[in-house]
Amino acid sequence: MSEKVVKKGNEALCEAALRAGCRFFAGYPITPQTTATEYLSWRMKEVGGVFVQAESELAAINMIAGSAHAGCRSMTATSGPGLSLMTETLSVMAGTRLPTVIVDIQRAGAGIGGIQGAQGDFYMVTKTLGHGGLQGLVYAPDTIQESVDIIYEAWDIAEKYRTPVFIMTDGTMGQMMEAVEIPDFKDAPDLSDQPYVAGKRKDGRAKRLITDSPWFGSKGNANDNMEYFYAEYEKMYESWEENEVRYEEYMIDEAEYLIIAWGTSARVAKTSVKHLRNQGIKVGLLRPITLAPFPKKQIAAIDKNKIKAVLTVEMTIPSQFHHEVTRYLDKDIKVDTYRRGGGNMVLDEEIEEAVKKLM
Amino acid sequence: MESVYQRSKALSAASTSFCPGCMHSTAVKLICEVSEELGIQDDLVIMAPIGCAVYLGVFVQFDSFGAPHGRPAATGTGFKRSNPDVPLILYQGDGDCASIGIAETLHAANRGEGFTVIMINNQVYGMTGGQAAPTTLPGQKTTTSQYGKITEDMGDVIKLAEIIASFNAPKYVTRQSLHTPKNILAAKKAIKKALEIQINEGGYSYVELMSSCPTNWKMDPKDTPKYMEEVVLKEFPVGDLKG
Numbered sequence: 066m067s068e069k070v071v072k073k074g075n076e077a078l079c080e081a082a083l084r085a086g087c088r089f090f091a092g093y094p095i096t097p098q099t100t101a102t103e104y105l106s107w108r109m110k111e112v113g114g115v116f117v118q119a120e121s122e123l124a125a126i127n128m129i130a131g132s133a134h135a136g137c138r139s140m141t142a143t144s145g146p147g148l149s150l151m152t153e154t155l156s157v158m159a160g161t162r163l164p165t166v167i168v169d170i171q172r173a174g175a176g177i178g179g180i181q182g183a184q185g186d187f188y189m190v191t192k193t194l195g196h197g198g199l200q201g202l203v204y205a206p207d208t209i210q211e212s213v214d215i216i217y218e219a220w221d222i223a224e225k226y227r228t229p230v231f232i233m234t235d236g237t238m239g240q241m242m243e244a245v246e247i248p249d250f251k252d253a254p255d256l257s258d259q260p261y262v263a264g265k266r267k268d269g270r271a272k273r274l275i276t277d278s279p280w281f282g283s284k285g286n287a288n289d290n291m292e293y294f295y296a297e298y299e300k301m302y303e304s305w306e307e308n309e310v311r312y313e314e315y316m317i318d319e320a321e322y323l324i325i326a327w328g329t330s331a332r333v334a335k336t337s338v339k340h341l342r343n344q345g346i347k348v349g350l351l352r353p354i355t356l357a358p359f360p361k362k363q364i365a366a367i368d369k370n371k372i373k374a375v376l377t378v379e380m381t382i383p384s385q386f387h388h389e390v391t392r393y394l395d396k397d398i399k400v401d402t403y404r405r406g407g408g409n410m411v412l413d414e415e416i417e418e419a420v421k422k423l424m
Numbered sequence: 425m426e427s428v429y430q431r432s433k434a435l436s437a438a439s440t441s442f443c444p445g446c447m448h449s450t451a452v453k454l455i456c457e458v459s460e461e462l463g464i465q466d467d468l469v470i471m472a473p474i475g476c477a478v479y480l481g482v483f484v485q486f487d488s489f490g491a492p493h494g495r496p497a498a499t500g501t502g503f504k505r506s507n508p509d510v511p512l513i514l515y516q517g518d519g520d521c522a523s524i525g526i527a528e529t530l531h532a533a534n535r536g537e538g539f540t541v542i543m544i545n546n547q548v549y550g551m552t553g554g555q556a557a558p559t560t561l562p563g564q565k566t567t568t569s570q571y572g573k574i575t576e577d578m579g580d581v582i583k584l585a586e587i588i589a590s591f592n593a594p595k596y597v598t599r600q601s602l603h604t605p606k607n608i609l610a611a612k613k614a615i616k617k618a619l620e621i622q623i624n625e626g627g628y629s630y631v632e633l634m635s636s637c638p639t640n641w642k643m644d645p646k647d648t649p650k651y652m653e654e655v656v657l658k659e660f661p662v663g664d665l666k667g
Contacts, residue, residue: 088506089502089505089506091501091502115506117502117505119498120527120528120531123528124495124497124498124501124528124531125498127499127528128498128499128502128505129502130491130502131491131498131500131502131503131504131506132502132506133502134489134499134503135504135507135510136506136507137506137507153492154491154495157492161489261489263469263487263488263510264469264487265466265509266466266487267466269466272481272484272486272487272488273487273488273489274481274488275481275489275490276472276489276490277492
């Protein structure tokens with residue numbers, strides 16, 4: 066049975082991961098991710114899974130890769146500095162086509178930065194996983210409930226495409242508490258017949274030669290095989306744009322102004338939309354739920370005859386998401402951005418002022 | 425006629441990519457033979473390193489997977505914890521295990537992860553063309569220590585087996601060599617013991633195998649055993665350190 070509880074964002078996400086069949090977690094403590102690691106340190110054992118407090122994020126990400134090679138649903142959670150350390154293995158996972166789940170609970174700034182919530186990992190996670198230009202699927206919930214719902218199906222999607230799946234929240238969403246419906250436990254599938262899973266070779270099956278780079282195939286040498294398979298991966302990424310794009314349209318009926326934002330920024334912007342609508346200003350919100358694939362077509366389809374201006378909102382400076390939106394937005398539509406950096410929260414009243422400035 | 429010796433069935437038909445005279449091929453052969461003797465040739469999983477043995481999975485008939493340079497001990501941790509019944513070997517070089525991956529190696533050993541590390545110590549980075557490693561001997565010439573390794577500059581020799589043997593958790597830690605038939609037989613016994621421990625009682629085992637790199641040592645293969653006996657093994661003595 067599902068249950069309705071009031072839970073911290075990080076803990077609700079982790080509990081839903083267990084309900085989804087995740088039985089291996091490795092993580093290294095980093096604010097604002099620590100409550101996730103602490104929660105799973107005891108809770109994972111209760112459900113018969115494995116928790117490892119890794120010696121570093123380098124080790125953590127490789128541990129979950131190893132668990133995936135054993136056919137287990139595995140995950141890690143981290144924040145910016147830890148994610149930087151993980152990038153080499155993210156690249157490896159994208160190359161191996163290894164289904165894993167990585168939760169990025171974002172904090173502010175580059176380097177050490179700050180520990181408050183922010184959205185500065187957008188480019189890093191959505192553009193390419195580490196070196197080499199390969200990609201993963203990236204989800205960005207704006208409520209704890211949505212993060213629970215997404216992680217509950219994250220491995221199903223990861224296994225369908227054989228790809229790492231990212232869930233991007235932030236320090237704000239990780240620490241806040243909200244009423245949330247946690248789904249029932251479901252069984253993980255038997256993955257022992259998957260080509261990326263190593264194990265005992267029963268019934269004389271052939272050995273599996275699992276490599277992170279597709280050197281082996283019918284195309285002659287290693288270079289030609291890599292070229293061929295990477296082009297196949299590209300087709301898969303393109304198919305995601307057709308089949309996996311998710312977004313929310315919020316109060317867009319008869320909208321003349323549109324806010325485009327994701328995650329916590331979008332959550333705050335919803336308050337602004339309500340306030341502005343109460344003032345008779347026809348504004349709506351478009352919120353990408355998948356950041357990769359990005360809702361390019363939906364943004365390109367915004368009609369200049371209906372929408373007078375667009376405001377992007379994000380919690381990072383220099384702009385990232387804003388530039389991604391303007392790549393696809395009709396150039397005839399007036400556009401501006403409101404953002405806060407340094408770990409500062411975007412404020413509903415400041416969003417409202419920014420919309421009014423566009424009028 | 426009685427057959428007294430044959431090529432291990434755990435070796436694939438493919439020839440290895442190792443240089444002539446390199447002792448990697450001996451190490452791989454020993455692992456294959458031991459797997460047959462223990463009856464685990466269909467069960468054993470082996471991790472291929474970044475290094476000269478990167479194509480290891482081609483040469484053997486085991487399931488194999490890899491890890492980024494230095495990370496096998498972490499990847500192996502995740503695999504073995506999720507599938508404890510599968511015997512697992514981490515086949516690593518000295519650069520992988522003792523330099524870029526020393527943190528993962530030591531923490532996995534200290535946790536007593538239930539796999540066997542086979543570390544090939546040839547005192548250089550072989551695949552990248554013979555640069556100095558943490559195992560390079562003082563005064564040894566490499567492509568990054570062209571006048572001889574200066575320990576004040578590059579650090580002294582890291583003796584990984586001795587460090588690992590200082591931990592409580594490892595069940596078996598040994599250093600063996602592949603430079604004479606007698607040593608090869610002892611190395612084979614060590615690999616067998618390590619796997620028996622892993623299978624029968626569980627726990628961590630580490631087998632360091634002293635090896636040659638005639639290509640990067642710029643030495644005739646037939647001269648390498650003498651050099652190893654007279655110079656290398658003085659710095660890296662063979663024998664069991666724990667268990």
